[in-house]
Each structure stands twice: as structure tokens, then as C-alpha cells.
Amino acid sequence: MSAVYAIENVTPKSHAPAARKFEVACSTCNLRELCLPKDLDPVDMARLEQIVYARRKVRRGEALFHAGDSFHSLYVIRSGFFKTTVLNPDGREQVTGFYMPGELLGMDGIGAGSYHGNAVALEDCEACVLPFALVEHLSREIPALQRHLHCVLSREIVRDHGVMMLLGSMRAEERLATFLLQLSRRFTNRGYSPSDFHLRMTREEIGSFLGLKLETVSRLFSRFHEDNLIEVNQKHVRILKIDGLEALLASKH
Numbered sequence: 001m002s003a004v005y006a007i008e009n010v011t012p013k014s015h016a017p018a019a020r021k022f023e024v025a026c027s028t029c030n031l032r033e034l035c036l037p038k039d040l041d042p043v044d045m046a047r048l049e050q051i052v053y054a055r056r057k058v059r060r061g062e063a064l065f066h067a068g069d070s071f072h073s074l075y076v077i078r079s080g081f082f083k084t085t086v087l088n089p090d091g092r093e094q095v096t097g098f099y100m101p102g103e104l105l106g107m108d109g110i111g112a113g114s115y116h117g118n119a120v121a122l123e124d125c126e127a128c129v130l131p132f133a134l135v136e137h138l139s140r141e142i143p144a145l146q147r148h149l150h151c152v153l154s155r156e157i158v159r160d161h162g163v164m165m166l167l168g169s170m171r172a173e174e175r176l177a178t179f180l181l182q183l184s185r186r187f188t189n190r191g192y193s194p195s196d197f198h199l200r201m202t203r204e205e206i207g208s209f210l211g212l213k214l215e216t217v218s219r220l221f222s223r224f225h226e227d228n229l230i231e232v233n234q235k236h237v238r239i240l241k242i243d244g245l246e247a248l249l250a251s252k253h
Helices: 003-008 044-048 131-140 143-171 172-189 203-210 212-226 243-251
Strands: 054-058 063-065 071-080 083-089 091-099 118-121 123-133 197-199 231-235 236-239
Touching: 044 143, 054 063, 071 131, 083 212, 091 203, 123 131, 172 197, 172 203, 172 212, 172 236, 172 243, 203 212, 212 231
Parallel strands: none
Antiparallel strands: 054 123, 063 118, 071 123, 083 091, 083 118, 197 236, 231 236
């Protein structure tokens, strides 16, 4: 679909294209509060739904996009978990983030015209494809969409700053406690349990993200378990004392 053709077809229509007939519309999606602007009127919602002209299924271990790929689209995760990675100068893979349903991927490609890192599925996933030419076009006409994009960009900047703090100033136990607490808040925002969840990522991947060795991550999980802060059964984690994890962050160095 060319950008010109797509833009000409973003106006409201009386019925959805055949390719969408059996798909869940944005207006009825249970993730709409997470990835769409709030309080859109029906006309703007109908126009916004025309952006999502395809969904991509990505199997575990496959990439949604690779570093260096030309940037054309943003992606909203509909189901599953992704990790983003870059290659260090020595060739080692560095995990830069973990993303869950309702979150946007691909923002790093806006400036340079190509994706900076890789987005790899941690399990079988599905993502909505948002051609950026359409997003830009509609954001100029729908102020709520433009504000929403600015908010998303702002969150990404804040998240990057948070990672820098994790890697630069926190002790190992504070890094893991912060990671678990952030996951808890993100699950809560999606209507899931804040204290009982399954980790889609490996401990090695957690260590790469937190700047810790695998042995350190495993030791800290065992320590938190022994201190009755969490219960761990392989990848299943149950937080027993959220205030206990928060206390680790409040303790003095």
C-alpha cells in the first residue's frame, strides 16, 4: 500500500474492508485504553481504525524488525511479549527493553529512517501494523492523537533515563527489585494481578537488561525467596511483600 493511496483512504467508511471483516476493531479492543488517545469521538475513532490495515503474527524467537531495516511502521503489541536488543561493539547482544500488550514498538526508527535495534518475540505474538505516513497525516488532523504520540515519546525518554539510573547508580538488589516492581505496575495497568505473574524472559535476558551477570540474577532471586519477599518456581513469580521490595530502594547505600 503506497502512502498516497493509504492517505486517500483514511476517511470514515460505512463498512470495513474485506480483509478486516473478522478482525477486532480498535473501538472494541480491550487494549484501546492503553494504546489509543482517550475520549475520541466516533468519527475520529473510525478514521483511526483505518490506520491498522494489517496484523502481523510473529513466532517465538522471530524478529518483528531488525536493526538497520528501513523504518515504515510503528507496531502496537496485541498479544505476547517482545524484547528489544542491540549489538555491542564486541558483538554481544544487549537487551534494551521488554514490551507487553498495548505498548508501541519501533519509535527508535522515526529520526534516522531505520530501526536502531531488533524486536524479538519472547513467545508467539501478534502486533498491529501502523504505517507511519498515515499516523503522521492523521496526527495533524486529530490533536488528541498528536498529544498521545508526544506522551508515548515522553514515556520512552523517561524509560531510557530509568534504565540509565538502573545501570549507573543502583546496587544489584535494587536493580532487580525495581525491575519486579515495574513489571508489577505494568501488569496492574492491564488488569492483571500485580503480584502473581509469569516471566516470559530468561534470567540471562534479565541480567543483560539490568547489567548483571546471570549468576548474580539467580543469586538475587534465591535471596529474595529466602527473605520471603517473593516466591519463585522457575519462571513463575509471586510477590509476597511489595513493601519489602520498595524498602530495598529506600535503604541507604
